[in-house]
Structure formats: structure tokens, C-alpha cells
Amino acid sequence: MDQRTPVFLLLTFVPFLVLANNQTSVEDVTGLRSLKDQWTNTPPSWGSTPDPCEDGWDGIGCTNARVITLTLPSMNLTGTLSGDIQQLSELQKLDLSYNKGLTGPLPQEIGSLKNLSQLILMGCKFSGPIPPTIGSLQELVVLSLNSNRFSGTIPSSIGKISKLYLLDLAENKLEGPIPVSGGGEPGLDMLSQCKHFHLGMNKLSGPIPSKLFSSNMSLIHVVFESNNLNGSIPSSLGVVQSLEVVRFDNNMLSGHVPVNLNNLTSVSQLFLSNNKLSGPAPNLTGMNFLHYVDLSNNSFDVSDVPPWFSTLESLTTLMMENTQLRGEIPSALFSLPNLQTVVLRNNKLNGTLDIGTGDTSQLDLIDLEQNLISAYDGRYNGTLLLMKNPICNKSGASRIYCKISKSSDVIPSYNTTSNNCVPSPCTSNQVSSPNCKCAYPYEGTLIFTAPSFSDLKNSTRYKELEKNLTDFFLSKQLADSVSLSNLTKDSLSYLRLSLEIFPHGQDRFTRKEVSSIASQLGTHIYQPPEYFEPFYFMGGYYQHFADVPLESKKSSNVGIIVGAAAGGSVLVLIFLLIKVYAIRQKRRAKGAADQNNPFVKWDVDKGSGSIPQLKGVISFSFKELLKYSNNFSEGNDVGSGGYGKVYRGTLPTGQLVAIKRAHKESIQGRHQFKTEIELLSRVHHKNLVSLVGFCFDRGEEMLVYEYVANGTLKDSLSGQSGIRLDWKRRLKIALGAARGLAYLHELCDPPIIHRDIKSTNILLDNRLTAKVSDFGLSKSMDDNGRDHLSTQVKGTMGYLDPEYYMTQRLTEKSDVYAFGVVMLELLTARRPIEQGKYIVRGVRMAMDKTKDLYNLQQLLDPAIGLGMAVRGLERFVDLAMMCVEEEVANRPTMSEMVKEIETIMHLAGLNPNVESASSSASYEMSSSKDPYTNDAFDYSGVFPASKIDSQ
Numbered sequence: 001m002d003q004r005t006p007v008f009l010l011l012t013f014v015p016f017l018v019l020a021n022n023q024t025s026v027e028d029v030t031g032l033r034s035l036k037d038q039w040t041n042t043p044p045s046w047g048s049t050p051d052p053c054e055d056g057w058d059g060i061g062c063t064n065a066r067v068i069t070l071t072l073p074s075m076n077l078t079g080t081l082s083g084d085i086q087q088l089s090e091l092q093k094l095d096l097s098y099n100k101g102l103t104g105p106l107p108q109e110i111g112s113l114k115n116l117s118q119l120i121l122m123g124c125k126f127s128g129p130i131p132p133t134i135g136s137l138q139e140l141v142v143l144s145l146n147s148n149r150f151s152g153t154i155p156s157s158i159g160k161i162s163k164l165y166l167l168d169l170a171e172n173k174l175e176g177p178i179p180v181s182g183g184g185e186p187g188l189d190m191l192s193q194c195k196h197f198h199l200g201m202n203k204l205s206g207p208i209p210s211k212l213f214s215s216n217m218s219l220i221h222v223v224f225e226s227n228n229l230n231g232s233i234p235s236s237l238g239v240v241q242s243l244e245v246v247r248f249d250n251n252m253l254s255g256h257v258p259v260n261l262n263n264l265t266s267v268s269q270l271f272l273s274n275n276k277l278s279g280p281a282p283n284l285t286g287m288n289f290l291h292y293v294d295l296s297n298n299s300f301d302v303s304d305v306p307p308w309f310s311t312l313e314s315l316t317t318l319m320m321e322n323t324q325l326r327g328e329i330p331s332a333l334f335s336l337p338n339l340q341t342v343v344l345r346n347n348k349l350n351g352t353l354d355i356g357t358g359d360t361s362q363l364d365l366i367d368l369e370q371n372l373i374s375a376y377d378g379r380y381n382g383t384l385l386l387m388k389n390p391i392c393n394k395s396g397a398s399r400i401y402c403k404i405s406k407s408s409d410v411i412p413s414y415n416t417t418s419n420n421c422v423p424s425p426c427t428s429n430q431v432s433s434p435n436c437k438c439a440y441p442y443e444g445t446l447i448f449t450a451p452s453f454s455d456l457k458n459s460t461r462y463k464e465l466e467k468n469l470t471d472f473f474l475s476k477q478l479a480d481s482v483s484l485s486n487l488t489k490d491s492l493s494y495l496r497l498s499l500e501i502f503p504h505g506q507d508r509f510t511r512k513e514v515s516s517i518a519s520q521l522g523t524h525i526y527q528p529p530e531y532f533e534p535f536y537f538m539g540g541y542y543q544h545f546a547d548v549p550l551e552s553k554k555s556s557n558v559g560i561i562v563g564a565a566a567g568g569s570v571l572v573l574i575f576l577l578i579k580v581y582a583i584r585q586k587r588r589a590k591g592a593a594d595q596n597n598p599f600v601k602w603d604v605d606k607g608s609g610s611i612p613q614l615k616g617v618i619s620f621s622f623k624e625l626l627k628y629s630n631n632f633s634e635g636n637d638v639g640s641g642g643y644g645k646v647y648r649g650t651l652p653t654g655q656l657v658a659i660k661r662a663h664k665e666s667i668q669g670r671h672q673f674k675t676e677i678e679l680l681s682r683v684h685h686k687n688l689v690s691l692v693g694f695c696f697d698r699g700e701e702m703l704v705y706e707y708v709a710n711g712t713l714k715d716s717l718s719g720q721s722g723i724r725l726d727w728k729r730r731l732k733i734a735l736g737a738a739r740g741l742a743y744l745h746e747l748c749d750p751p752i753i754h755r756d757i758k759s760t761n762i763l764l765d766n767r768l769t770a771k772v773s774d775f776g777l778s779k780s781m782d783d784n785g786r787d788h789l790s791t792q793v794k795g796t797m798g799y800l801d802p803e804y805y806m807t808q809r810l811t812e813k814s815d816v817y818a819f820g821v822v823m824l825e826l827l828t829a830r831r832p833i834e835q836g837k838y839i840v841r842g843v844r845m846a847m848d849k850t851k852d853l854y855n856l857q858q859l860l861d862p863a864i865g866l867g868m869a870v871r872g873l874e875r876f877v878d879l880a881m882m883c884v885e886e887e888v889a890n891r892p893t894m895s896e897m898v899k900e901i902e903t904i905m906h907l908a909g910l911n912p913n914v915e916s917a918s919s920s921a922s923y924e925m926s927s928s929k930d931p932y933t934n935d936a937f938d939y940s941g942v943f944p945a946s947k948i949d950s951q
């Protein structure tokens with residue numbers, strides 16, 4: 001049969017095909033119809049086309065004609081969720097969040113959705129008990145039922161959901177005890193994979209069971225605030241070393257705080273306030289990662305100011321109102337480098353208030369009302385409250401610090417400003433975006449439930465959040481800009497910020513876009529800068545959907561076809577052919593990668609040897625890249641190097657890319673170029689910039705890479721990018737880059753030597769994950785057993801291994817040398833050769849191992865934040881100096897480097913493997929097995945490491 005025939009037939013008979021072959025299983029169609037009957041405000045596509053999967057109903061995602069995702073957040077759905085949901089038996093994700101019109105109980109039939117991995121119903125008005133059948137959801141990873149009206153007790157069967165990662169039941173009306181296993185019943189203590197217990201703002205009662213905690217648990221957030229829990233804090237808590245955020249405040253807990261609490265050295269936020277805790281004030285010595293501590297309003301014994309007041313170097317906020325403290329406040333407290341707020345009201349602190357001579361510019365508030373302070377050294381410039389102290393009885397009564405009271409309730413305001421443009425006057429309900437375009441934004445609130453900071457005036461944080469959000473949604477082509485406003489802090493210390501997200505392109509969002517945005521914020525696919533964790537998002541309704549007009553492809557021809565159907569068996573055969581063809585067509589349409597088959601474009605007839613062996617890499621034509629980069633316009637020019645220029649481009653899929661376009665002089669031979677892309681296409685690691693495609697067309701050679709949002713490490717070190725790199729972040733960057741290089745050296749086959757490691761070749765993504773880039777000069781080792789390559793020396797001055805320079809023998813150890821130089825840059829933020837001085841020599845000469853910080857204070861970058869925040873620095877210096885040893889054999893291998901940097905991270909109070917909520921690393925999904933990849937609209941999202949075990 002002629003190739004063309006099926007095309008012709010297809011055009012004619014499509015309508016019949018669709019009617020005769022409803023793709024979606026009858027079971028699912030019935031289930032969805034039933035849901036639709038019980039809800040108002042379902043998307044217009046529901047029901048106006050016959051087939052949910054085939055016609056792409058909004059909010060439905062399918063695989064093999066089965067509905068696997070149902071995602072309808074912020075749609076103003078009203079009604080109840082009926083047991084007919086069980087018809088959708090292949091469902092993996094159910095997200096109905098932010099629909100306050102959804103009421104009534106969660107049906108027990110939910111338990112029959114055996115494949116469900118995400119159940120997300122936050123911000124609705126579901127009520128009644130949580131059905132115990134929920135325990136049969138063996139695949140469940142995310143259970144978010146927060147902010148509803150669920151009542152009754154927490155079903156113990158939840159303990160059987162062994163894969164559960166996030167349990168969020170906060171802000172409901174749940175009562176009774178926290179269930180633990182025993183007497184044949186399961187309990188929450190069995191959830192050893194779970195990282196988040198969010199049970200705050202309920203009416204839970206009884207003690208916190210001792211059995212709940214054990215060293216098997218991998219919890220990072222235990223947030224139980226604002227319940228009616230009583231009894232004492234179990235000492236078993238002290239063995240859960242992964243913990244980072246503990247909130248037990250606003251309960252009725254009594255008894256002594258367990259003495260092993262300070263075993264929890266990763267805890268950053270600790271809230272025990274407003275309980276009835278007694279005994280000695282807690283000993284927090286050694287909790288060197290603590291940022292925010294609130295122990296206020298408890299019944300501790302009268303005790304002297306504890307020694308840890310002067311030693312917790314990460315401390316931003318110390319709240320110990322009404323805790324029976326006595327004695328003098330050590331002036332060392334005020335010298336803590338990160339301290340922002342001290343509230344010690346209503347204690348028995350006496351003597352002289354001595355601020356000391358340290359830098360207190362970051363310290364916003366010292367509140368010492370109602371104490372016994374009789375003198376003050378007068379050295380503090382911020383807000384000081386001393387009312388109701390002896391110092392204010394005497395002649396000092398007229399001093400300003402004796403007159404003002406409790407100013408801490410004044411919340412500074414923050415509003416996103418326009419990006420160098422004049423806000424447009426907009427009609428009716430439209431809002432002018434930060435880019436001054438009138439549009440209908442999607443609105444909601446970001447809620448930060450355990451802030452790690454208290455300097456609310458400091459707008460750099462909100463700016464960083466704004467940039468992070470913008471980059472995230474821009475990179476997914478979901479938004480044009482975002483705006484933050486209405487900062488508030490409530491009595492539980494939750495911070496709230498209103499968020500407006502402005503549409504990209506048009507003036508309004510489609511349903512798919514709102515679903516996607518709400519879902520990424522709601523399920524934490526989006527992660528804010530680390531100091532904003534933990535958070536959740538509460539979306540509003542969107543009222544201005546752009547309902548894309550439905551295609552009219554299934555319209556008129558039915559009659560003709562039905563008539564034709566009389567034609568009998570010939571037709572059957574034709575239909576079979578059409579079906580085969582249709583399936584083929586569908587497969588073809590699947591990915592741009594397939595359409596852009598490199599095997600086709602690589603013109604073999606020019607005698608360049610075989611077709612490149614490429615995995616998942618796209619071959620672009622010159623014309624395409626011209627279009628995607630806006631004609632290689634200057635505005636898209638993001639950098640250059642010896643080889644040529646780099647342009648930013650946007651693929652039709654919305655993905656941002658960096659296009660590296662070789663100069664005429666650096667064009668390599670066809671064979672060499674082919675070898676290079678073959679090599680690059682095999683390299684996949686989250687710490688390496690990955691190759692998206694290439695262009696070998698019209699005498700041009702271009703490599704197309706993923707776009708990495710935050711630019712080069714050098715830009716950040718030089719202060720150009722505006723990103724603050726403290727010690728922790730520098731360690732994470734060093735580790736990431738080291739892991740990337742170790743992969744090139746030790747896991748690639750054949751191994752790859754980078755040959756040009758430098759701070760401009762280490763890029764940072766929007767979570768500050770380091771990505772090694774530019775393998776343009778890479779050479780793979782040949783596999784004939786030679787362990788070095790003799791080639792013309794290439795590389796960058798300042799990073800060049802002297803051994804390689806002299807002998808021209810290239811080994812992996814030359815990369816190690818250059819990496820050592822990068823480590824010195826991380827320490828000093830200086831260029832390798834600055835004013836004729838070589839950094840390696842400079843550090844070697846200044847170094848004195850007998851002195852504190854090896855006597856390198858003068859050379860270190862002040863932005864690191866000196867103090868305890870730099871624990872492990874000496875070891876880091878040692879490691880860098882080992883890398884730059886003249887003798888190649890004395891330099892470590894990259895995998896040894898990775899191990900040592902991990903050890904240093906432990907010293908600094910960081911866990912390199914549990915990439916936690918308060919870390920800034922991201923995790924690129926490579927496997928599609930994870931439940932998070934089932935989001936109907938986000939195939940290529942960046943997934944938070946904190947949601948997935950990344951080993």
C-alpha cells in the first residue's frame with residue numbers, strides 16, 4: 001500500500017475513530033463522570049469532549065488509557081468526594097488542594113486506591129474522621145491533609161504506610177493520643193522512612209509517646225505545636241540525630257527537659273515555649289547549628305545564665321522570656337556573629353548590661369524589660385528595652401530605653417518593587433506586574449512555620465526568595481514574574497507573605513498552568529532558600545482562567561462515516577491499519593527528541609564515518625537555534641571564552657538552554673566534534689551540566705547545554721551575583737563540584753579529564769547546587785592502558801598543574817591541582833593570580849598551623865562569616881594544600897576528596913548525605929519510578945532532595 005494512503009484515511013476518519021475507540025477505560029470514565037456530577041466548577045473540558053485521556057481533560061493525566069493523576073487545585077470546586085473515587089483504580093496522585101468548597105468526609109473507599117502515592121487535600125473543608133482504610137495505601141509517599149476540619153483520632157493504621165515520607169495533618173481538629181505500635185496495633189513509630197511529622201494546631205492530647213522516637217527514624221521535622229499534649233518530653237527524642245526542626249511549644253508539657261537534648265546537633269530551630277517544663281533550664285551546649293531558640297514561659301528552676309549563651313555561634317534568635325534566669329548576661333552573647341534578636345524579658349538578670357566591643361550591627365533588638373539590671377555600658381545602637389529595671393528607677397528614667405516597650409510586634413513591611421519600569425494603570429481587576437504588564441495574577445500565601453531568623457527588616461532575604469521563585473517559574477515558562485507583600489508574624493511565630501504570580505505571555509493563566517503552579521508549591525517541588533524552610537503554601541482561587549477554545553476536530557463527519565461503515569470487512573481492515581498508523585503517530589509525537597532524530601540530520605554521505613551514537617541528545621539545525629536564541633542577539637549573550645560565545649535560548653518546550661557557539665577558529669574537525677558529543681551525551685550526574693543537544697550545520701559547531709540559573713561560582717565569590725555564600729554553602733559547593741569531578745574521573749568509561757577546572761566553570765543552580773561545566777577541552781583517556789595523554793598544554797593560567805605544564809603528561813591529578821586552587825578561591829574569594837601574586841604561594845607563606853585559623857584571617861573572605869560558623873576550616877585548608885602539592889603522587893584522588901569534604905561537613909554540623917530541608921541542594925530526577933514524577937504536567941521538574949533519599 002502506498003505510504004500516503006493511511007494519512008488520507010486518517011484525515012477522513014478521525015472522528016469515527018475517536019467515537020468507536022474511547023481510549024480511556026470505561027471504569028475511569030464512569031468514575032470521573034460521577035465525580036463531575038457531585039462537583040460544581042469542574043473545568044469546562046470535563047464532559048464537553050468525550051474522552052478524558054485522549055482529549056486531555058484539564059487536571060487529568062493518563063498512562064495506557066488509565067487515569068493516573070487527578071490534579072485540580074485552586075479551582076473553586078465545591079461538593080463532596082464520593083466513594084466512586086475508587087473507580088479510578090490506577091490513580092497515583094490525587095491533588096484537590098485549595099478548594100474550600102469541598103466538604104464532607106473523606107470516603108473510606110479511598111483505601112482501595114492501591115497505587116496512590118500522593119494524597120494532597122490541604123486547604124479544603126473536609127471533615128469527620130480520617131478513615132482507617134488509609135493504612136492500606138501501601139504506595140503512599142505524601143499524605144497532606146492539613147488545614148481541613150478533620151476530627152477524631154489519628155488512625156493508627158497510618159503506621160502501616162511504610163513508604164510515607166511526609167505526614168501533614170496540621171491545622172485540623174484531631175484529638176486523642178499520638179498512636180504508637182503495641183498490642184498488635186500499628187503506630188507512627190513504624191514510619192522509619194518518614195521525614196516530616198507535621199501535627200501542629202490540633203487538639204491532640206496525652207503524652208508524646210517515648211516509643212515514637214528511635215534511632216531507626218529519619219525525621220527532620222517534628223512539629224507538634226499548639227496541641228494539648230502533656231507529660232514530659234521523652235528522652236528517646238535525643239537519639240533521632242537527623243532532626244532539624246523541633247516544635248513542641250504551646251502545649252501542656254511538664255517535667256524536666258531530657259538531658260540528652262543537646263545530642264541533637266543538627267537542630268536549627270527549637271521551640272519549647274509556653275509549656276510547664278520544670279527543672280534546670282535546658283543545656284544546649286554543643287548544639288552548634290541552632291539558629292532559633294524559644295524557651296519562653298516555662299517553669300524552670302531559678303538558674304544562672306547558662307554557659308551556652310556565649311558559645312552557640314549560629315544563633316540568630318534567643319527567646320527566654322519568663323524563665324527564672326538570674327545573674328549577669330555575659331557580654332560574649334552580644335558578640336555572636338549572627339545574632340539578631342534577644343528577648344529575655346521578665347527574668348532576674350542583674351548587674352551591668354555590658355554589650356562589649358564586638359560588632360552588633362546585625363542585632364536588631366535586645367528586650368530586657370522587667371529584670372534587675374542596674375547599669376548599662378551604652379554601646380548598643382539598636383532597639384534596647386530596659387523598662388522596669390532598677391536602672392530606670394533612678395536618674396536614668398528619662399532615657400529612651402526606659403520609655404519604649406515591646407516594640408517587637410511592629411512588623412516591617414515588604415513589597416516587591418517594579419523592575420525599572422513604570423507600573424501600568426490597569427483596568428478593573430488586573431494588576432500591574434513587577435515588569436509593569438497588566439495581568440491577572442494567581443494569588444496565595446506562603447507560610448513559614450518555623451523561621452530560622454528574626455531580622456524581619458532585612459529585605460535581602462525576601463529579595464532572594466523573590467528571585468528564587470521567579471527563576472523557578474520562569475525556567476518552567478509558567479510565570480513572567482512574582483511579587484511578595486503583606487509580611488505578617490502571628491502569635492505562633494509563623495511568618496506569612498502574600499504571593500502573586502504573574503502569567504507568562506498572556507494576561508491570564510490556563511487551568512493547566514494554575515494546577516501546575518499550585519501543585520509545585522503545594523508538594524514542595526519548589527524549594528525556597530534554606531532559611532525559609534519549613535514552609536507551606538495556601539493557594540487562593542483563580543477566577544480568570546483562559547479556557548482554551550476546544551478543538552472542533554470531532555465534529556461533523558459522523559453521518560458519512562456511519563454510512564460508510566456498511567462497507568463491511570474491507571473497512572475493518574482499513575480501520576486496523578488506521579489504528580496501527582495512529583499509534584505510530586502518537587509515539588512519534590511523544591518527544592521533540594525523536595522528531596529531531598540526529599541520525600537523520602547527520603549527513604552521512606559526506607564521508608565522515610558512522611552516525612554519532614547519542615542517547616537523548618537533540619540535533620538542532622542552525623535555523624532552529626537562530627530562532628531559539630533570538631538571532632543570537634546581544635541580549636541573549638551570556639558569556640564568552642576562547643572557543644566562542646555562549647547564548648541563552650528557549651526551546652519550544654520552554655526549557656532554557658545555554659548555547660555554546662564555536663568561533664570559526666575553534667571549529668574542530670567533524671570527527672573530533674562527533675567524538676565530543678558522543679562523550680558528553682553519556683555523562684549524567686547532578687553535579688555536571690548536561691548536554692541537551694548540538695548543532696552541526698552550515699559550518700557551525702554548537703553545543704546546547706541545560707541553563708544553570710545562578711551563574712558561575714566566580715560571580716558569587718566576587719559579590720557580582722548578589723548571592724551570599726556563607727561557610728555552609730561553600731562547603732556544599734565544594735562537595736558538589738568534587739562529586740561531579742569524581743564521577744568524570746572514576747565512573748565514566750573511558751574516564752574524562754576536565755583539563756580546565758576553574759571557578760568560572762563551576763555553575764550554581766537556583767538551589768546553589770554546584771554543576772561542573774565546559775567539557776569543551778575534555779579528553780577521554782584512551783583505553784589502551786595508557787594512563788596519561790600527551791597533548792598540547794591547555795588550561796587556564798593560575799590553575800595549571802606545574803607538573804603537567806613541564807612534562808605535558810596529563811592525568812586526573814591535574815584536575816585535582818586546579819580543584820585545590822578553586823578551594824583556595826572558596827576560602828579567600830581572590831582570583832588565583834591577583835596583582836602578580838599567586839594564591840597558592842600566598843596561602844603557603846601566610847600559613848601557621850600553630851595559630852588559630854592557621855593565621856589566615858587576613859586572607860580569608862570575610863563573607864564566610866568567621867566564628868563557629870567556620871568549623872572545619874583548617875581541615876579544608878589542609879585538603880586544598882594537599883591538592884596543590886608539587887608531587888603528583890601526594891595529591892589525593894577526587895573520591896578521597898569527596899570523603900574528606902564530607903567529614904569536614906560533619907564537623908561543621910552539616911549532613912552531606914541527608915540533603916535536608918535546611919540545605920540548599922537540589923536533586924535532579926533521573927528515574928521515572930519515583931512517585932513525584934507522576935505529576936501530570938511536570939515531567940522534568942527539579943525534585944527536592946529532602947523528599948527523596950539520594951544515595
Ligand SMILES: *[C@@H]1O[C@H](CO)[C@@H](O)[C@H](O)[C@H]1NC(C)=O
Pocket residue numbers: 019020021022049050051
Ligand atoms: C465513548 O464516549 C462517549 C462519550 O463519553 C459515549 O457517548 C460513547 O458511547 C462511547 N463509545 C464507546 C464505544 O464506548
Ligand SMILES: *[C@@H]1O[C@H](CO)[C@@H](O)[C@H](O)[C@H]1NC(C)=O
Pocket residue numbers: 040041076078101541543
Ligand atoms: C466559587 O463557586 C461558588 C459556587 O459555584 C460561587 O458562588 C463563587 O462565586 C465562586 N467563587 C469564586 C471566587 O469564583
Ligand SMILES: *[C@@H]1O[C@H](CO)[C@@H](O)[C@H](O)[C@H]1NC(C)=O
Pocket residue numbers: 215238239240241260263
Ligand atoms: C546520641 O545519639 C546517638 C546517635 O543516635 C545515640 O547512639 C546515642 O545514644 C545518643 N546519646 C544519648 C545520650 O542519648
Ligand SMILES: *[C@@H]1O[C@H](CO)[C@@H](O)[C@H](O)[C@H]1NC(C)=O
Pocket residue numbers: 262283284285286
Ligand atoms: C551540658 O552539656 C555538655 C555537653 O554534653 C556537658 O559537657 C556539660 O557538662 C553540660 N552542662 C551541665 C551543666 O550539665
Ligand SMILES: *[C@@H]1O[C@H](CO)[C@@H](O)[C@H](O)[C@H]1NC(C)=O
Pocket residue numbers: 326327328350351352
Ligand atoms: C546578681 O545575682 C547573683 C545571683 O542571684 C548574685 O550572686 C550577684 O551578687 C548579683 N550581682 C549583683 C551585681 O547584684
